Amino acid sequence: MEFLVSNNELENWMLALGACIGATATMAFARSIALRRLAERPGHTPTRVDDLIVLMLRKTYLAGLLAIGIYLGSIFLLIPESWTLVVSRLAIAALILQLALWGDTGLRGWRSQLLNTPGDGNRKASSTIVFFMLRLVVWMVGFLMMLDNFGFNITTLVASLGVGGIAVALATQSILGDLFASLSIMLDKPFEVGDFIIVGDALGAVEYIGLKTTRLRGLGGEQIVFSNGELLRSRIHNHKRMLARRVAFVLRVAYGTGEARLTAIPGIVRDIIAARTDVDFERAHFFRYGDWSLDFEVVYHFKNPDYLLHMDAQHAILLQVYRAFQQEEIQFAHPLSVVRVADTGDPAGGWPPPSAPLAAMGAKPTRH
Structure with missing residues (x-):
């Protein structure tokens, strides 16, 4: 103490005291201003990050700010290196502890926000374990940094933890994944x-x-x-996250249906579908000559992703199409096969014609 007093003038002590009090007061004032500004606008931001910042700032302790202020004040004093080392280590320890407290508070606040959100209980239960592991990592890192700050050699400890962690990770990589x-x-x-x-x-x-x-x-x-x-x-x-369902189905009309009725089919279907408020009509086209039917493809968009509601709408639409086809005497096609008995007198029946040369049929003459 004699060294401290004798080697520092009163002016130096006043500067050190002023720097300590001023730095501590400035940090405390900035904290209070930030808290007041953030508290004045709850819910004004789309995210909840500001709420987490408020929680973290409220966990800022005056003792930590004072430790940092003492270190800044000690810069103006001539003190032994051992005392300088002690003051700096205390200030760094206070900073590490404050950072760990902020991290732990932020994680606990995030977890509380998740638990208060209506939704999946199973997801919330699993997230509790995940948050516990994250908090454990925060405090473990803070503890190791604290030991290193006070001069303990943590290289061997970290190396052993690293080797053990690698072994555990290799053994449980599937579980960790x-x-x-x-x-x-x-x-x-x-x-x-x-x-x-x-x-x-x-x-x-x-x-x-x-x-x-x-x-x-x-x-x-x-x-x-x-x-x-x-x-x-x-x-x-x-x-579940579909905004709408695209529905496509095929109407098979019997061969032999008159041209006027075929031309009217797209309009009939369009009127039926467009009359519904829960459906957006897209198109209806005669698009293919099938093996046993004339095929019309119909496409519309159902505005609700619910499958049961979609099937109710499909049910009603198909019934209305059936009634309209009955009124217009349009017949649906049925799978069938036509067997035709060839007649030698029919130009399309007998093949190959008896008089056709063998070369024209792609056959080679044979000698007997």
Whole structure:
């Protein structure tokens, strides 16, 4: 203490005290201003990042700010290197601890926002475990940085943890892959519980999203289980998120139907479909001569993605088309085959004609 007093004039002590108080007061004032500004506009932003920032700023402690202020004030004093080292390490430790507190508070706030959002309970349960692991990582990194700051050699510790971590990762790479895939599903949300999805040749409603597996309820009532990693590597069709359904069907009209009736079919179908408010008509065309029918293709868009409502609309449309065809005496085609008995007197019946030369039929004459 004698060294401190004798080697520093009163002016230096005043500067150090002023720097310490001024820096601490400035940081505390900036914190309060930021809190006031963010608290004045709740819900004005599309994201909730500002709410997380408010929570983190409220976890800013005056002791940490004072430690940083003391370090800044010590710059104006002539003190031994050992004291300088102690002050700097205390300031860095306070900063590391404050950063860890901010990270932990931000993660807990994010988890609370997720749990308060109406939705999938299974996803929330799995996200709790993921957030616990993230908080554990934050505090572990903070603890290692704290040890390194106070002069402990953590190289061997980190190396041993790294080797052990690599061994564990290799042994459990499938589990870890599914775990990170679960985190990706939770954040990106390609589907949620209740969505109807198609993955390859499997289709069903999502019933459960866990840390390792996702389970679907198939149309036959069976449960289909995917590992999360395998599921994300596949192409997923999410029918729940369709804005509209494109529906195409074919009307098969019998051969022999008059030209006037064939010409009227697209207009009849268009009037039936366009009369509905839940459907957008696209087209109706005579597009093919079938083997046993004249084929008309009809396309419309159903405005609701619900499958049952779509089938109700399809049911009503097809019944109205059937009634209209009965009124117009337009017959639907039925699969049939025509067997024709050839007559030698029929120009199209006897083939090859008896008088046709063999060379014209592609056959080679033979000698007997």
